[in-house]
Amino acid sequence: MSIEKGRISFYSQGIVLTMFLPYLHRPEGAPWIVVASSVLLGIAILLSILGMIAFFGAEETSRMMFPAFEFAKAVRLSVVERIEAFVVGIWVATTGLKVMVIYYSGILAFAYSLNLQDYRPLVLPISLFLVVLSASMFADTTHLREFMAHYANPYGSTFQVGIPLLLYILALFRRKDR
Numbered sequence: 001m002s003i004e005k006g007r008i009s010f011y012s013q014g015i016v017l018t019m020f021l022p023y024l025h026r027p028e029g030a031p032w033i034v035v036a037s038s039v040l041l042g043i044a045i046l047l048s049i050l051g052m053i054a055f056f057g058a059e060e061t062s063r064m065m066f067p068a069f070e071f072a073k074a075v076r077l078s079v080v081e082r083i084e085a086f087v088v089g090i091w092v093a094t095t096g097l098k099v100m101v102i103y104y105s106g107i108l109a110f111a112y113s114l115n116l117q118d119y120r121p122l123v124l125p126i127s128l129f130l131v132v133l134s135a136s137m138f139a140d141t142t143h144l145r146e147f148m149a150h151y152a153n154p155y156g157s158t159f160q161v162g163i164p165l166l167l168y169i170l171a172l173f174r175r176k177d178r
Contacts, residue, residue, distance in 0.1 A: 013098070014038070015164065019105045065141065103130070 014034070021027050052067045055074065061067045072087040080086070107126060111119035138144040 013102075015160065016102050016105050019109065065145065 017034075021030050024030060048068065052061050052071050055071060056064070056067065064070050069084060069087060069091075072084040075083055077083060103126075107119050107122050110126070111122055116122070138147065
């Protein structure tokens with residue numbers, strides 16, 4: 001994955017978290033938390049990437065589909081023999097949490113845009129749609145890799161930069177009209 005694609009992905013996940021700012025008890029402390037957590041996560045990601053490049057080399061790391069998993073398989077600690085099971089457990093837990101947060105924020109946004117008082121009637125229909133969509137997206141990792149290499153960046157940029165920018169411009173025009 002190129003740096004640009006990773007940057008767009010990191011940006012989009014931060015945008016999702018900003019949807020929860022109005023629900024905070026003290027939203028004035030949010031900018032400090034956002035900056036501090038972004039810096040800490042950036043340092044953690046940088047150290048893990050540097051560790052993988054130092055261990056495998058830049059060329060080999062760029063060819064791997066999941067270099068962090070390959071790194072975990074190669075590492076042997078004196079106390080723990082198979083650390084990759086721990087890494088997979090963390091991946092599954094964090095991916096599940098991320099899907100839940102994005103799903104919940106998406107349903108809240110959809111309910112808000114439809115002026116609904118309650119989001120719960122949307123949960124089942126959107127869930128069924130997402131199950132069908134997820135089952136039909138990629139047949140295997142080859143199709144996933146092709147999508148990530150050729151289509152993910154323009155597709156992601158449209159939804160993660162283009163649409164918010166368009167909404168911001170529309171909000172500016174609405175503000176001028178008042």
